[in-house]
Amino acid sequence: MQPETPDWFATAQTALNKTQLGPRAEYKGRVEEIGDGVAMISGLDNVRLDEVLRFQGGQIGFARVLDPDLIGCVLLDAASEVEAGDAVFGTGEVVNVPVGEALLGRIIDPLGRPLDDKPPIETQTHLPIERPAPSIIDRDLVTEPVQTGIVAMDTLFALGRGQRELIVGDHSTGKTTLAIDALIAQRDSDMICIYVAVGQKTSSVRRAIDALQAKGNFARCIVLVAGSASAPGLQWIAPYAGMTMAEYFRDKGQHALIVIDDLSKHAATHREIALLTRQSPGREAYPGDVFYIHARLLERAAKLSKELGGGSLTALPIAETDSGNLSAYIPTNLISITDGQIVLDAALFHQGQKPAVDVGLSVSRVGGKTQAPALREAAGTLRLDYAQFLELEVFTRFGGMPEGRVRDQLRRGERIRAILRQSQHAPYRLADEVALMLAVQSSALDKLPLTAITTFLAKLPTILDRDAAQLLQTINETGKLDADARKTLTEVTTRLATSLCNMEPSSP
Structure with missing residues (x-):
């Protein structure tokens, strides 16, 4: 009787039988x-x-x-x-990276290796980090809105699916917070969210992840981290790896939103690598291809045509300025590549105006085409009114009592500035923003003391849920505002403002 063959021996024998013997070239x-x-x-x-x-x-x-x-x-x-x-x-x-559904809800490095102490990620598909951008014929018009839940963005500088909107400002002016709030606002939408941290401190990345886990839908998010302590190579490939992971969902007909935080540090890493590899330095010691590396990256964000599934990839790159200098080399490059910029002002930030959006320097080159019809109709001339208020405010600082019409404009402008203030990680629904704009346009807030604006903003969602729940659902689903809905929302906001006026002493 022959002895039984051990399992390990049988496995090894099978592996040996499958091994191809012969010479093999190796560089x-x-x-x-x-x-x-x-x-x-x-x-x-x-x-x-x-x-x-x-x-x-x-x-x-x-x-x-x-x-x-x-x-x-x-x-x-x-x-x-x-x-x-x-x-x-x-x-x-x-260089290839894993892509697919298995990445959702995970924290990874640019090569797809887990950083969250969970099991290794198993995906069937790997794609190169460098991929060509969609051609013009493969793209569609950018017309669908991305609701960020941030009043200052949705009403003044609407973001569209497939757009590239730069967030730029000095150090510690709320750039990351603004981008994270936009990701949190997608918790009830159909968008996949990717947050790419390039050269960021561990504490900053941790705060961003905590906010996404606590307030957003983290199961539909991918967090890709190449921190300041990571190898320069990982920091360099991180934005490209993030784009490839986002493109997987776009090419399937889905919608993705990617935040790259930030490209100023990525440019510094590119300069470091270029100098170490003895490439010729140019302006500010950056190599000559520093514009090209960001152009080929951001061009990959696009809205695909219906023939290719109609998916979209929206990009929110972040750049840092020094003392508000938008004409510096890297910010200038990125402004010329993207479809608009949200400029955050340090002076506004320190005055307590958060998010500190500078409405004079910020712009969306896609414009109102991507704004939800209900919000576009309700906002009306908000941006023009606010711009006129800022000019009048400067002139009235020289002294003198303004006459009646100017005084009314100043009063309304102060209320507009107050409603543009927003707590972090607390995005509004589309219907909330529409009701808020109607309250401004109907002059319901003009008699409300400034001290009561915060209370008005806090109570508005609850009151709307109580008095106009069905209407809110219709607006959130269709994005449209009819005459009856306009009348109902105006009445609700006017009642709320009147009740608060009776509770608060009047203010100038």
């Missing part, structure tokens, strides 16, 4: 120099741009510079265990 090079996350490699003449290279210790990097004698390789892992003289092998593949 091998050698590390000549290593430092600051960049390795200079010799002996790999057949390597192509952005090809993944594998070091003998298991670390990986990608070829960024192809010189006749040396290859500049940017490491995607820690460089501490890579030394001069180590062997390097070409893989023949460019």
Whole structure:
């Protein structure tokens, strides 16, 4: 009687039988120099741009510079265990990242490796981080709105599905908060949300993740993190990896919203890599292709035609300015690439006007075409009224008592400024914004003391749910406002404002 074959032996024998024997070509090079996350490699003449290279210790990097004698390789892992003289092998593949539904609800690095102490992510599909942008013939018009729940954005600078809107401002003026609020507002929509953190502090990333988990629908979010302590290579590929993950949903006919926080730090990383790989510096020491790397990235955001499924990818890139200098190199580049910008002003922020949107410098080049019809009709001349108020306010600072009509304009402008203030992580519904705009246009707030505006804003959603629930549902679903709905909402807001007027002493 023969002894029974062990299971491990049978498995090993099966694996050996499937192994193809014979010679195999392997491209091998050698590390000549290593430092600051960049390795200079010799002996790999057949390597192509952005090809993944594998070091003998298991670390990986990608070829960024192809010189006749040396290859500049940017490491995607820690460089501490890579030394001069180590062997390097070409893989023949460019940088790929996993895509698919399995990424939803996860916190990952740019290569798709989990950072949330959960099991490894298993997906069937991997796509390259560098993909061509949709051609003009493959695109459709940007006409559908993205409701951000932020009054200052939805009423003054509407965002459309497929648009690229830059958020720009000085350090600590609420740029990330504005973008996170836009993601939180999608908790009840059909949009997939991707937040890409590039070079951010761990504490800042943690706050963003906590807000998304507490207030948003995190099960439909992907958080991609390449923090300030990550390898420069990871920080460099992070926006491209995030775009590829978002494009997967767009190409399936779904809708995605991506926030890239921020491209100023990405540009600084690109400059660092360029200088370490001995590329020629240009303006402010940036290499000559710094415009191109962001242009080819943001051009991938688009609304696809109906023949391709009608999916959309909306981008909210963030850029940081120094002392409000919008004419600096990187902000100027990004403003020229995107379809508009939301400018945050440090002076407004410190005055307590949050979000600190500068309505004079901010613009949406798509304009009211993407605004929900109900909100466009209700807002009316809000932006013009507010702009006139800001000019009048400057003139009246010189002294003198304004006459009656000017005084009324100033009074209304102060109420408009008050309703544009909004608490963080508390987005409004579309119907709430419509009712708020009708309250302004009907002069219901003109007699309301400024001290009572906050109370009015806090009570409005509850009152609307009580007195006009069916109407709210119709507006939120259709985005349209008929005469009866307009009349009902105006009556509800007027009653609320009148009741608060009777409770508060009058103010100038």
